Amino acid sequence: MMLSGASMAPNEPLIHRVVCDAGPVIHLAELGCGNLFQDFKEVLLTEAVWNEVISNRPSGWNGNDLPFVLKPDYVPVGEELNTLCRVFSLHWGEVSALGIMEKNPEALFLTDDCAARLVAGKMGYNVHGTIGILLRAIRRELLKPSEVLNLLSELPQRGSLYIRTSLLNEIIERLKNRFNL
Amino acid sequence: MKTLNTQIPDQLYNRVTTLVKDGWFPDENEIIFEAIHRFIDSHSGALMEKYIRDDVEWGLHGSE
Secondary structure (H helix, E strand, O other), X not given: OOOOHHHOXXXXXXXXXXXXXXXXXXXXXXOOOHHHHHHOOXXXXXXXXXXXXXXXXXXXXXXXXXXXXXXXXXXXXXXXXXXXXXXXXXXXXXXXXXXXXXXXXXXXXXXXXXXXXXXXXXXXXXXXXXXXXXXXXXXXOOOOHHHHHHHHHXXXXXXOOOOOHHHHHHHHHHHHHHOOO | OOOOOOOOOHHHHHXXXXXXXXXXXXXXXXXXXXXXXXXXXXXXXXXHHHHHHHHHHHHHHOOO
């Protein structure tokens, strides 16, 4: 791995503020890639999200060296966002994270939950998930293409993020072709 | 109609029964039906696949 501790970022962060749902934190930790969060200046996590992370994190992982900023849970005040959260029956962690997004609409929102992503997209937020962060690591020169390829290949065994096998294989093949692996 | 046997946490079940007692739903079955329906609507395979593909494009070629 190219990553090692706090000195991993080869370039200045392009994205300064991230608001994260529990999924990407848990999934990247499961893959041993929590350090990818160091490429952001601050990653805002609500208490509800952090509690979910603590309940589902890999044993021994604590995220101490990551730029996590714990924020109080926050209920969205905007009528549209509030209604969408209820219509799609989002969990409290997702609702509170979107509440923080409402106050920081320029931030990148990270979630692997389809409904939360749907709501974030409807609100016009920039939103991505674990797969995006993994592949971004190549573009940002944080991981070698071969390392990301290995991580994707190991995803079904090492992680709780579920991706349809044929789609995962398609992504792996695309990486192989793109980087002559 | 299929019959599902499943277990849910007591706290969640209490919230279901409260909605019925308060008169918002005719019975517990209606709430379970509605909840599953909404979940499936917002988690379609096509939508999940689109998001993953968007992530791949952004990851490899995004300009942040």
